[in-house]
Amino acid sequence: MLDANIKTQLQAYLTKLVQPIELVASLDESPKAAEMRALLEDIAGLSEQVSLRLDGNYKRRPSFGIARQGQAPRIHFAGIPMGHEFTSLILALLQSGGHPPKLEADVIEQIKALDGKYSFETFISLTCHNCPDVVQALNTMAVLNPGFEAVMIDGGMFQQEVEERQIMGVPAIYLNGELFGQGRMSAEEILAKLDTGAIAREAEKISQKEAFDVLVVGGGPAGSAAAIYAARKGIRTGVVAERFGGQVLDTLAIENFISVKETEGPKLAMALEQHVREYDVDIMNLQKAEALVPGENGGPIQVQLASGAVLRSKTVILATGARWREMNVPGEAEYRAKGVAYCPHCDGPLFKGKRVAVIGGGNSGVEAAIDLAGIVAQVTLLEFGSELRADAVLQKKLYSLPNVTVIKEAQTTEVNGDGQKVTGLTYKDRASGAVHQIELEGIFVQIGLLPNTDFLKGSVELSRFGEIVVDAKGQTSVPGVFAAGDCTTVPYKQIIIAMGEGAKASLSAFDHLIRSSAPA
The missing domain is CATH 3.50.50.60 (FAD/NAD(P)-binding domain)
Known part of the structure; x- marks a missing residue:
């Protein structure tokens, strides 16, 4: 699973373990479970401080937990934490084994002082560069406070759950089954929401x-x-x-x-x-x-x-x-994170096999369309002006893609939805004045800055x-x-x-x- 170079680096990290830890796998017969098992076997083989059990009974399969030996796992990974999440895995291993987290002393004490039970679920995509911050913050909190439990859930692996909860933007954070927050959050930001008196004390x-x-x-x-x-x-x-x-x-x-x-x-x-x-x-x-x-x-x-x-x-x-500049059209605010998105790298994988639009023909818009074309079924790029404004090399790449349609002089006038999620958009042809509708599941807004x-x-x-x-x-x-x-x-x-x-x-x-x- 891991190449020789990564194994060497990980082995060096694992020398920092203060106490022995245990990996507890809850597997099934899927190919992803076989991948996960190979990853865990590689990790366990790099240090005598790490052991592996394959008899886990966590509710999501395939998944695995990390804990100090003799303790029940409070950190879980429902997915294979590679890509941007590989650092989250390394930190979870080290902190579970007693390596101190890099947080200010007063933040650590504030985490330890929280009472109650906090079961966090974070839905992520492995291409999301905002997600690791949330995963790492919650994992650290689970290490420091026995009342916390944290699970990273790869939305691409657990698509049925993503669809049932109608998640259309990551990271999506749930606390005790209820939506807690969306987007990047640090440990301090999470604490501010949990410890309401902290704001007044800090002020x-x-x-x-x-x-x-x-x-x-x-x-x-x-x-x-x-x-x-x-x-x-x-x-x-x-x-x-x-x-x-x-x-x-x-x-x-x-x-x-x-x-x-x-x-x-x-x-x-x-x-x-x-x-x-x-x-x-x-x-x-x-x-x-x-x-x-x-x-x-x-x-x-x-x-x-x-x-x-x-x-x-x-x-x-x-x-x-x-x-990011918003379109300021009817439906945009209502369907934000329900099909309207602003980060193609983070949220693109959630639209795998679906139809999406990109609003904006500058470098950001064209780059987003190119990236999304490799994931989704169809990309429609709408540009307000008569010509795209992106660099020539990007336009050449864009026009070479078979599943991309470019519409110029298109003014988006409304985001359409069914009350739960985006179903399409309405735009006006600025040249003819004709009004058109496009059926789709996602809209990525890339029209500059405010x-x-x-x-x-x-x-x-x-x-x-x-x-x-x-x-x-x-x-x-x-x-x-x-x-x-x-x-x-x-x-x-x-x-x-x-x-x-x-x-x-x-x-x-x-x-x-x-x-x-x-x-x-």
Whole structure:
């Protein structure tokens, strides 16, 4: 099952086991069960600390559990955790065997303090780059707290269950049989939903912090660069972010980050956070900014958070990034995660053998159509303009695919459904005015980005597109407030450009601090 290179690496990891662990398999006669057994036999053969039992009675087959020897498994894999989930398997093995998880001490104590029974089910696809975060967080919680049980369920292997629950987006997280959440969630985010008092406690703690010299709002590439450049100046630096990593977390392949031939968004986000943590930076994650209040009479600028907390700083760098643009047509919101999706890499496998549409003819849309064509039965790409906007090499590949139809000058006007899931869409031919309907099961929206600046209306100057207006130094219309990255008027929304703009804004903020503190 595992090649020699992977076996060598895994064997090295298994030397970190502190206590013996047991793999408990619940198998059937299917080919996938034979694959799973081969994988488990390979793992058990790499360490004397790992044993294998084939007499498991878990309700889903094929599946396997992991536990310390002598204990019942609280971590289960209903599927073969390869691809993006292989790291989840390795961490589950190590943490079950006593290797400490990489979580802050207060988060670990918060997990251990939770009372009650929590049975989590996470439906995933092996191509989903958001799913491992959820699986790993819940597995860690199951290791730390005996009241937790967590199972990863491969939607491609358990398709009947996916259809019964009408799951059309992953990760889909269920707690004690009820839908708990959808999309990427960290251990801290899961805790915030389970421990309702945590938000108020954290807000009080944040409000008591002293004023910063530089406060960065946003934890993506621009915010990370800004924080590092500020901290290197030796000034008091803070980062407040709704989720550290930002939109990079939702990006799969990155092949234009100079000096790095190729990487993936989650890996880059992890590297950004690790780099920022090398410096004396106060990171406040899972905190959404709700208002910016300019300082009066030389006083500190205030950033009000959705939790009720208030932060103060001499200068602020806004690096709030952008989010996927929505179509804003009837039915889109109603059928989100019920056939309307925004991540083809994550949700594409759930539409295997079905008919889907891709909205948007730029690079993202055409790449999505190409990827989906290898999974689904039929792809219809709808482009608003008279020509596709994607690179020529992508268009050539797209038009070579037999199960792809391209419709230009098509304005999507409605998402159609039966009350439970998407059944089609309606579009208008912009040339003729004729209205058409397409029957399908999934719609992937790829029409660009919207800046995350709604909370800034009335406080800083915004363009007609909602972007923060900045000058050549990143200065906004408010003295002491700077901005960088995809939320600004700087053209070309690219990771490498955002990083440079973040560094520039930080240097400008430092220059502002020097000049404003100098004697008259």
